[in-house]
Amino acid sequence: MTEQGVAGRQDGADLAKTCADFTDLLRRRGVPVGPAQTVAFLQALYLLGAPTAGEFYRAGQAVLATDVAVLPAYARAFAEFFAFSDDTDLLPAAPPHPPTTVLDRDSETLARAAMDVAVAEELQEVPEEARVVASEAERLREKSFARMTNEERRSAALLIRRLRVRLPRRLSRRRRAASSGRYLDMRTTLRRSLATDGEPARLGRRRRRVRQRPVTLIVDVSGSMTPYAVALLRFGHALLHAGHRVEVFTVGVRLSRVTDALRHDNADRALAQVGRQVADWDGGTRLATSLTQLLAARRGHAALRGAIVVVCSDGLDRDDPELLGAATARLARLAHRLVWLNPLKGDPRYQPLARGMAAALPHLDVFLPGHNVASLEELAAVVAARSSAARRM
Amino acid sequence: MSTTSPSSEAAAGFSTVADLQRGLASVDYLADDSLAMAAFLALRMGRPLLLEGENGVGKTEIALALAQLLGRELVRLQCYEGIDTSQALYDWHYARQLLAVREGQAHADVFTREFLLPRPLLSALELGSRAVLLIDELDRADDEFEAFLLELLSDFSVTIPELGRIQAPTRPLVVLTSNRTRDLHNAVRRRCLYSWVAHPDARRELEILRLRAPQVPEALAAEVAGAVARIRGLDLVNRPGVGEAVDWASALHMLGLAKLDRQTALDTLAALIKDVDDQQAVVEAIDDVVPDTA
Numbered sequence: 296m297t298e299q300g301v302a303g304r305q306d307g308a309d310l311a312k313t314c315a316d317f318t319d320l321l322r323r324r325g326v327p328v329g330p331a332q333t334v335a336f337l338q339a340l341y342l343l344g345a346p347t348a349g350e351f352y353r354a355g356q357a358v359l360a361t362d363v364a365v366l367p368a369y370a371r372a373f374a375e376f377f378a379f380s381d382d383t384d385l386l387p388a389a390p391p392h393p394p395t396t397v398l399d400r401d402s403e404t405l406a407r408a409a410m411d412v413a414v415a416e417e418l419q420e421v422p423e424e425a426r427v428v429a430s431e432a433e434r435l436r437e438k439s440f441a442r443m444t445n446e447e448r449r450s451a452a453l454l455i456r457r458l459r460v461r462l463p464r465r466l467s468r469r470r471r472a473a474s475s476g477r478y479l480d481m482r483t484t485l486r487r488s489l490a491t492d493g494e495p496a497r498l499g500r501r502r503r504r505v506r507q508r509p510v511t512l513i514v515d516v517s518g519s520m521t522p523y524a525v526a527l528l529r530f531g532h533a534l535l536h537a538g539h540r541v542e543v544f545t546v547g548v549r550l551s552r553v554t555d556a557l558r559h560d561n562a563d564r565a566l567a568q569v570g571r572q573v574a575d576w577d578g579g580t581r582l583a584t585s586l587t588q589l590l591a592a593r594r595g596h597a598a599l600r601g602a603i604v605v606v607c608s609d610g611l612d613r614d615d616p617e618l619l620g621a622a623t624a625r626l627a628r629l630a631h632r633l634v635w636l637n638p639l640k641g642d643p644r645y646q647p648l649a650r651g652m653a654a655a656l657p658h659l660d661v662f663l664p665g666h667n668v669a670s671l672e673e674l675a676a677v678v679a680a681r682s683s684a685a686r687r688m
Numbered sequence: 689m690s691t692t693s694p695s696s697e698a699a700a701g702f703s704t705v706a707d708l709q710r711g712l713a714s715v716d717y718l719a720d721d722s723l724a725m726a727a728f729l730a731l732r733m734g735r736p737l738l739l740e741g742e743n744g745v746g747k748t749e750i751a752l753a754l755a756q757l758l759g760r761e762l763v764r765l766q767c768y769e770g771i772d773t774s775q776a777l778y779d780w781h782y783a784r785q786l787l788a789v790r791e792g793q794a795h796a797d798v799f800t801r802e803f804l805l806p807r808p809l810l811s812a813l814e815l816g817s818r819a820v821l822l823i824d825e826l827d828r829a830d831d832e833f834e835a836f837l838l839e840l841l842s843d844f845s846v847t848i849p850e851l852g853r854i855q856a857p858t859r860p861l862v863v864l865t866s867n868r869t870r871d872l873h874n875a876v877r878r879r880c881l882y883s884w885v886a887h888p889d890a891r892r893e894l895e896i897l898r899l900r901a902p903q904v905p906e907a908l909a910a911e912v913a914g915a916v917a918r919i920r921g922l923d924l925v926n927r928p929g930v931g932e933a934v935d936w937a938s939a940l941h942m943l944g945l946a947k948l949d950r951q952t953a954l955d956t957l958a959a960l961i962k963d964v965d966d967q968q969a970v971v972e973a974i975d976d977v978v979p980d981t982a
Contacts, residue, residue, distance in 0.1 A: 361738065
């Protein structure tokens, strides 16, 4: 895109339309833009008078692409938008004074357009399959995910959904009013003493709030891991919908964040969404590279620092084992607890001989199989077991 | 160094993005095109400016530079976990209130403006467009505080239950910074103009070095800028920021160096790299970082 002027000779209504078309395209290309932002963008274009393509790009970047993560999508959408026609006069010039009515009218139509999108995306509820008989459940708990029939997997999915996890907690710096506590609540104390002519007879108290630690699941989705990966994603889905603070990533050839895809209430739909999003499903694994990437992108992020990090992988990695060792060590230093699930460990004869696994092993807090429902229950228990010790921060 | 006359109308003096960019340069801040555009729009549209980027890329400095350039007062709020309204917005002067009540004014209203202690956010609101409000490291505050900021950022007013609504007479320029240690809520992002502040490239780094460490000769500064750019390209845990580059250049100059050599570079690495693993990585790659020019 050149820096030459792209202003044509149209009036304000066309500018509003260009603006609306552009934001509409952005939304479809994965840049979330609210109606208020579209209006702000229009204002910005008025301010700039007759913007050059470069100015249009940078103004849109400032107003509409409000997260560094969406910048590439923004750049692609911008290129696409202007590739539709070779007409460099595509951008209408703004009249000297913005007609306020245009802004108002525009925001209304935009709001309606946004609503339509929301309604279209609303998915119909599909009820999950019914109950699991108790004896059946007992048998399923011990059966490896890989050896289950499709029907059994459905039942197991229900068991996973029922798992209850108590996550470790830590003291927050935030204080709340309480009947007893270490700190004085001046506000309450004053209010109460108004009734006693300024005599602070009954003191108000505050104490530090308790916050649940977040959980981050890192799931290997390479070919051999698929049945276990699906089960663990279901586990992540259950955690997410039980209201815990959860982040879920998949690793294969690449690292993908799938937390938002899992937000759908229906687990099957959520998994289907993950499947669409993760292109390298069933491919090989570059675990070390992916972990290093995650550490680079989210170093110091609440999803890693002080969190419960659960890695689920068989440790058969295409990367250099030394790299995996280094990444695991760094992860262990950042996380509150680092748990590794290796389904191969479900076999009693298993020895962690894969070089990647051997390199990671010394840095783990907990090493579990995670190959069946019982083992996921164990995971839930282990994670919760230290909840009192965690108070030491 | 010449600056625009310090008045609240100074903002109107910048009719184009390039004007603002030049203005910022006159107060020693070199902004790239994207950042200048975001700052220009923030000023003219009265919207908050959200800056994200790694540590040490100069996010906080832009607020300082804007305050200096516009001749406005800088009101700074450093965020931390658990920050709440009594530290950020206002608090009551409880001791005075208690005394007033005990002095027999039992029926007097002690929830009036004279018993109110303004904290940074309220001060900035009352100053209106005479202030630049810097909300630093918003990611360190928790979700609850972010939710509370929403009202402030959308209509520049706050509600104090005992007093009612306080509205800013005019909009202050609000600058928010974040290191991305936590994902900010979309509602906050949507109310802001956004700019991702990246590490400067070698050319701009050189310009910054010339401004911030004028005693360092240009040849050395250029070598430092080049080396720092190459070091940032390595796989490091913490990439060095602009401040560290300035420190390093000053340290090398102090040792009487006219030209960067490998041994001295390694000896003074402490000024640039503050992580033992990273230092090791730089030592291993020193041949690429400081190329042989002999």
